[in-house]
Amino acid sequence: MANRQILLVEDEPHIAEAIRFILTRAGWQVAIEPDGAAALGRIRALRPHVVVLDLMLPGRSGLDILTDLRADPVLAALPVLMLTARGQDRDRVAAQQAGATAYLAKPFANADVLAVVEAIATQAGAG
Amino acid sequence: MVRFALTGTRIRERRTLLRLRQADLARSVGISAAYLNLIEHNRRRVGDALLHRLAGALGISVVALAEGAKALLFDGLRAAAATDPAMPVPPELDRVEEFASLFPGWAGLLVNRQDRVGTLERMVETYADRLSHDPFLLDALHELLSGVTALRASASILAETEDLEPEWQHRFLHTIGTEGERLAETAEALTRHLDALVQAGTGLSAPLDQMEAWLAALDWHLPEPDTPEAATLQAQIRSAPQLSGDPARDMARRYVHQAQADARALPLRPMVQAIARLGLEPARLAAQFGVSLGVVFRRLATLPPDADLPGGRLSAGLVVCDGSGTLTLRRPMPGFTPPRFGAACPLWPLYAALCRPMQPLYTVIEMAGRMPRRFQAFAFSQPLAPSRFDAPVLMESMMLVLPATGDAQAEPVGLTCRVCPRDDCAGRNEPALLPRHDPQPVPPGLGV
Numbered sequence: 356m357a358n359r360q361i362l363l364v365e366d367e368p369h370i371a372e373a374i375r376f377i378l379t380r381a382g383w384q385v386a387i388e389p390d391g392a393a394a395l396g397r398i399r400a401l402r403p404h405v406v407v408l409d410l411m412l413p414g415r416s417g418l419d420i421l422t423d424l425r426a427d428p429v430l431a432a433l434p435v436l437m438l439t440a441r442g443q444d445r446d447r448v449a450a451q452q453a454g455a456t457a458y459l460a461k462p463f464a465n466a467d468v469l470a471v472v473e474a475i476a477t478q479a480g481a482g
Numbered sequence: 483m484v485r486f487a488l489t490g491t492r493i494r495e496r497r498t499l500l501r502l503r504q505a506d507l508a509r510s511v512g513i514s515a516a517y518l519n520l521i522e523h524n525r526r527r528v529g530d531a532l533l534h535r536l537a538g539a540l541g542i543s544v545v546a547l548a549e550g551a552k553a554l555l556f557d558g559l560r561a562a563a564a565t566d567p568a569m570p571v572p573p574e575l576d577r578v579e580e581f582a583s584l585f586p587g588w589a590g591l592l593v594n595r596q597d598r599v600g601t602l603e604r605m606v607e608t609y610a611d612r613l614s615h616d617p618f619l620l621d622a623l624h625e626l627l628s629g630v631t632a633l634r635a636s637a638s639i640l641a642e643t644e645d646l647e648p649e650w651q652h653r654f655l656h657t658i659g660t661e662g663e664r665l666a667e668t669a670e671a672l673t674r675h676l677d678a679l680v681q682a683g684t685g686l687s688a689p690l691d692q693m694e695a696w697l698a699a700l701d702w703h704l705p706e707p708d709t710p711e712a713a714t715l716q717a718q719i720r721s722a723p724q725l726s727g728d729p730a731r732d733m734a735r736r737y738v739h740q741a742q743a744d745a746r747a748l749p750l751r752p753m754v755q756a757i758a759r760l761g762l763e764p765a766r767l768a769a770q771f772g773v774s775l776g777v778v779f780r781r782l783a784t785l786p787p788d789a790d791l792p793g794g795r796l797s798a799g800l801v802v803c804d805g806s807g808t809l810t811l812r813r814p815m816p817g818f819t820p821p822r823f824g825a826a827c828p829l830w831p832l833y834a835a836l837c838r839p840m841q842p843l844y845t846v847i848e849m850a851g852r853m854p855r856r857f858q859a860f861a862f863s864q865p866l867a868p869s870r871f872d873a874p875v876l877m878e879s880m881m882l883v884l885p886a887t888g889d890a891q892a893e894p895v896g897l898t899c900r901v902c903p904r905d906d907c908a909g910r911n912e913p914a915l916l917p918r919h920d921p922q923p924v925p926p927g928l929g930v
Contacts, residue, residue, distance in 0.1 A: 367628045369657045373635030376650065380643075411624055440627050462631040465638050 360403040361472065363387045364394045364420070365438070366413055370461075374407065377465045378472065391415030395423055398430065405476050407468075408455075409438045410446055418453045425454040434475035438463070488817065488855060489533070492547055494522035495579050496540045511535040524856070525889045555582050557819055558593030564901050565596065600822075622672045629665040633658060691822065692730035693737060694812060696722050702813055703786045706750055707742040741784065747773045748781050750789065758792045762884060764860050765842055775842070775862045779882040783813045799857075799883035801832055805876060817855040818883050821898040828909040829895040832881035835861035839877065848892035850904045856886040 361378055365371040366389045375385040388397045391412030398406060406424075410417040417437060424430045437455035439446040450458045456475045459467055497507050508518040511532065520526040528536070537544045556578050563573040574581070582589040636654040640646065646654075699722075705711035715738050725731045748771050760766045764778045771778075783800035785791070799815035803826075812820040820826055831845045843861040848854045863879035886892070896902030899912040 367632060369632035369661055370628065370635060372653070372657070373632065373639060376639055376654075377635075440624065461627045462634045465635055465642070 359383050359405075359476070360401060361385050361405045361407065362394075362398060362401055362403040363407045364391070364397075364412065364417070365389065365407070365409045366391075367409075373465070374468055377469055381469055381473070383472070389413075391417070391420060394420050398424070398433070403433075404479070405434045405436065405472055407436045407438065407472065410440070410450065418449055421450070421453040421455060432479065434479045436468075436471055436475060488524065489528055489547060490522045490524040490526075493518075493528075493536055493540070495583075496542055496547070497522075499580065499583060500540065502540075507536075507539060510539045523889075524887070527887055555586070555589055555593060557817070558596060559589060561901060562592055562596035565599075619672075619675070622668055622675070625668040626665065626672075629661050629668060632661045633665070636661070689727065689730040689733045690810070690812075692725050692727070693733045696724040696730075696734060697737070697813075699724060701787060702784050704738060704741050704745075704784070706786075707745050712742070741780070744777045744780050747771065747777050750786070753781060754790055762796070764882060776864075776878075776880060779860070779862075779880050782882060782884075797885055800880065801826070801830075801883075802878060802880045803832055803836070804878060805836070807833060807836070810878075815883060817849060818857060819897060821900075824898055824900065825911060826898055827896040827902065828911065829893070829907070830881060831859045831861035831893075832879050835863040835881070836877060836879040839863050839865065846886050846890045846892040847895045850894065850896040850902050856892045858884045858886045860884070 359382060361383045363371055363374055363378075363385055365374070365387065368389070371387045371389070375387060378385050386397070386401055386403070388394050392414030394408070394412070394415065408417045408421060412420075421435060421437065424433060424435065434456045435454075437450040437458040439450055439458050439460050447458055447460070456478075457471050459471060497504065504518055504522070505515040508515040511518075512535070513532065517526065521528055533547060534544055537547045540547070559573075559578050559582060560575065563575055563578075636657040640651065640654050640658075643650075696719075704715065716735070719725060719731050719734045719738070722734070725734055748767075752771070753767070756767055756770050760770065762782070764775055764782065767782075768775050768778045779800055782796070783798045785796055785798075787795055789796070797815050798813075799818040799820075800811065800813040801809055801820050802811040803809050807825070809820055809826060812822075814820060826832075831843045831847065834845075835841070835843050840863070843859075845859045845861070846856060847859045848856045859881055861879065861881040863877055866876045866878050868875065894904060894907075896904055896907070899910050902910075904910075
């Protein structure tokens with residue numbers, strides 16, 4: 356259980372804070388990165404077990420970041436939970452095509468975030 | 483007297499409808515059958531006196547015979563027929579004239595409804611386009627979702643977490659407060675935006691459509707400059723129901739500005755006198771007054787209905803396009819109704835002129851249709867006056883359309899491919915919606 360690292364790439368401070376609160380309570384170490392352009396470097400430096408990635412980010416879109424991740428042999432298998440907008444089917448399809456491990460539509464339930472993060476971490480053998 | 487070229491066609495239609503023999507009608511108005519035949523094929527003009535005798539013999543008003551309000555009705559009915567090519571029982575296109583003559587009220591209603599459907603379809607398309615591309619709506623949606631997400635996550639932490647430390651409790655309550663404010667602001671902005679969209683109402687048609695609707699309501703004629711009526715033009719633009727947005731009103735102001743300048747350069751009375759002396763030859767008129775061809779084209783296309791011209795009221799059409807071929811002004815006339823959207827016929831001399839700047843092009847054209855109509859087309863293109871020396875050069879082409887008489891060789895053209903029956907045309911860029919139909923031969927016993 357110790358040192359389960361997660362990086363949350365999300366520019367909305369209140370959303371980030373709520374997710375951090377929930378995940379921290381469940382035993383995760385949560386880092387937050389609000390800038391899309393800095394996300395990839397942060398992931399390489401931190402090497403988290405799971406990434407939660409917002410689709411609409413300032414600096415760089417979540418889809419571009421995900422595409423780069425999947426093209427990097429070291430990071431290709433990293434579990435990524437993509438946050439999309441509810442009702443925007445195009446976003447969901449794009450997230451799947453870019454290689455998201457899972458996705459959740461905003462506004463999501465806190466319990467769902469936790470459940471999906473645990474599920475993809477277990478799948479990847481990190482839990 | 484110069485009559486609109488279709489008068490002959492209408493005489494023939496009316497005679498056929500009444501099942502009168504050409505020889506009988508000719509005898510009753512005191513001309514030979516051969517001469518009537520030439521008139522009916524629009525190869526001889528009809529004088530005033532003869533027109534009155536013909537109208538009497540055919541039981542129809544002189545106006546209906548000479549001006550052919552029905553021509554517009556026929557066009558409208560054909561356009562309506564073209565909108566639904568898959569009808570199990572297709573409209574009887576070969577009997578359009580008969581239908582319109584027998585049931586003018588119903589025919590008018592159908593054309594009117596078809597226009598309305600076109601307007602509404604356009605509006606729906608515009609709404610759909612706005613909803614999927616409107617940057618404000620996309621931003622507002624993102625804002626709303628972000629706010630609601632933060633609100634929901636914070637609220638459920640407060641509601642579901644037992645023994646929440648007071649410090650965290652305070653923070654999430656604060657979040658709910660701030661996000662609530664933000665949602666209220668976003669919702670307000672969204673409401674304002676949607677209100678503006680709804681208010682735009684009729685304004686969803688393009689500014690050019692609005693301006694042309696306004697000009698059509700004025701019969702495409704503005705008061706001559708320096709008259710009391712001209713002084714009220716700016717107020718008229720502000721209150722005209724057809725002009726529902728600033729872009730359309732600005733366009734109307736620019737149009738008025740140019741029309742007044744044109745009218746000062748080419749005043750009505752000397753112009754009418756010159757036409758009587760020189761005829762309707764735009765280049766000769768331009769040389770006579772030392773003005774550009776554009777001034778003459780625009781003036782001829784918008785003369786007042788009561789201008790004292792030697793041939794009576796002049797029926798004239800005008801189209802102007804930019805270097806991309808996009809029509810920037812469409813002044814229609816009976817038989818010549820430029821498309822409101824989509825491409826016009828690529829065979830128009832308007833486009834030939836665009837490829838040959840500064841060279842005047844005179845062509846007699848024949849508009850495709852069940853009743854082919856011939857027009858004189860005067861086309862000319864030139865670069866617009868530059869605004870700066872380092873500004874890009876912009877081209878403008880224009881085509882003045884006047885009725886044709888006589889039987890000169892004519893170039894076959896159409897209005898737009900969608901409604902054009904010429905199926906062997908090299909210029910076709912889109913299949914026709916109209917089924918092809920050959921002109922019906924006159925049944926034996928009805929004609930000569």
